Amino acid sequence: MTSVSVPRPPALLVGGALLSIYLIWGSTYLASKTALTACPPMLLSGMRFLLAGAVQYGVVRLSGAAAPSRQDWQRAALAGFCLLLCGNGGTTFSQQYIPSGLAALLVASVPMFLALLSWVSGLTPRPTVPVTVGLLLGAVGMYLLASTRISGDVLIPGHVPLGIAAVLIASFMWSIGSLLSKQKPVGGSPFLGVGMQMLCGGAFLLLGALVRGEAASFQLANVTLKAGLAFGYLIVFGSWIAFSAYIWLLRMVEPALAGTYAFVNPVVAVLLGWAFAGEELNPQMASGATLIVLAVMLVVLGGRRSRPQPAAEATPEPHLAVKK
Template identity: 70%
Template sequence: MSLPVAPAAPSRFLVAAALLSLYLIWGSTYLATKVALTAWPPLLLSSVRYLLAGGVQYAVMRFSGSPAPSRQDWFRASVVGFCLLLFGNGGTTFSQQYIPSGLAALMVASVPMFLALMGWASGITPRPTAKVTGGLVLGMVGMYLLASNRTATAVLYPGHHLLGVGLVLMAAFMWSVGSLYSKKNPTSGSPFVGVGMQMLCGGVFLGIAGLLHGEATQVNVSAISPKAWGAFVYLVTFGSWVAFSAYIWLLRVVEPALAGTYAFVNPAVAVLLGWAFGGEALNLQMGSGAVLIVVAVMLVVLGGRRPNRASPAGYASVSDAELSSK
């Protein structure tokens, strides 16, 4: 019996282009969110974004022949949507009313550290290595520098710095919970259908939360500026579709560790964009915390790397958690 032939190596140009799209697009969604928040209330902004993106993706996959998901698949998707999108994305978006977008991005980089600790505690992942432990310590120091930082950066509701920091940490924690659940309880069938289902469920939860929060009275479609509409369209098309496609393709043609480098590049991009275009301050304390966070995430991600056995087809596996990171 002949062995299956491994696919040809992908073009270096295509790999570089896909990585660049992840770095720039996912790093810029924080600034786009900040712009959109000038016209949209936070929870309904996220709700409409994911209902639109998830609805289109799910419909396209179903019309292209993907089988209908089971009730169990919908339950699993709803749990992931509840944790990742309602608390994870919704909490991060809500926090940007109180803290700069660059600071929010840097604190979201704590997700790999939560995953390392919670994965080990739940028995899903091995005990953290010495490098991972060192990264966790550095990360905590970096988080302290960021959480205690005070700047004169303009935000929608100044004077609530600690509330914004707490919301981001809660969002990062719940994102990690949902990611671990998704890894242990993946939906069956096409992962593209699963991602569409998760976005739909998360969009419904975000919509309910937004209505309960009284955000319906804050929406005035006729008053939304072209700049805010542009930010919203950018979040749907580039943040939810283009970057997802690039990430999924990278996971199939390169090592997952290389595809996952967005985790410590996005914060740097977000901080620079917030400083250059969003009027956000960048001081020595914030810069020091940023450096420690980036180094910590690199140690956690790369220090916890284990050799991967290639599948017969030469592709890396794709989990729902990996597809639901933005």
């Protein structure tokens, strides 16, 4: 697709869009943990994305967007499997066993996985020195977090290694899904593509919930007002507003600037978990968090290379925006 010249957006709008992504995506970890008190993980994520995807897909189609092809649905299904079933579903699953702040910090490994996978697959050149240093710092930071004794409130205590393993595998699969979405994007309207991914991912998650027997354990009477509000927050703010802001940023600013959410969200999640959920913030966690934030900054910003501008440059694909 040929690049289209767009006017430079007002700094106030850019700042507002960035702030919404920083705060909303950083707060969805605590919202997920709250909603998990009333609903099992895969069923929660499945209902969230099916509802959000159905509304978004319907609105975009009714606004005049062309019907997607069979190939578009296949690509959306592949992205939904990696990004939502494995990525978001795995992260939500992990929050039964570890604090939401720790889950967010471990999810900050996504840019590091992306840097390694992009290099190994030949999509990008060998990592620069700052990126390499960032990868090493990130590995040390994740070790510090993984070896931390957890004493904060968790839904199912005594299974910290399982929670850590789940979120790291989820982050790895999210990275694979992001690369697949970039290489084989869904055609047509980007907003329609995101809705299709949410529909497909939500269907996979719901199927997984049925296989695990989660539907049988769910009781509507157990849904408290607090859990219901958290679920609505995930749909309205997490699955619509923040995604839309991120898509707009990808079109208006450098992708590296839009990607700074990766090292701001963990800080927001840790502070919210500490302030409202009684989650522990000890020196070892603080040290690991600092190393991971610094590592992601090096990976994201150190990977920027000066390249000659081609005559026609592809518009950044917004499908990477489908997040936790």
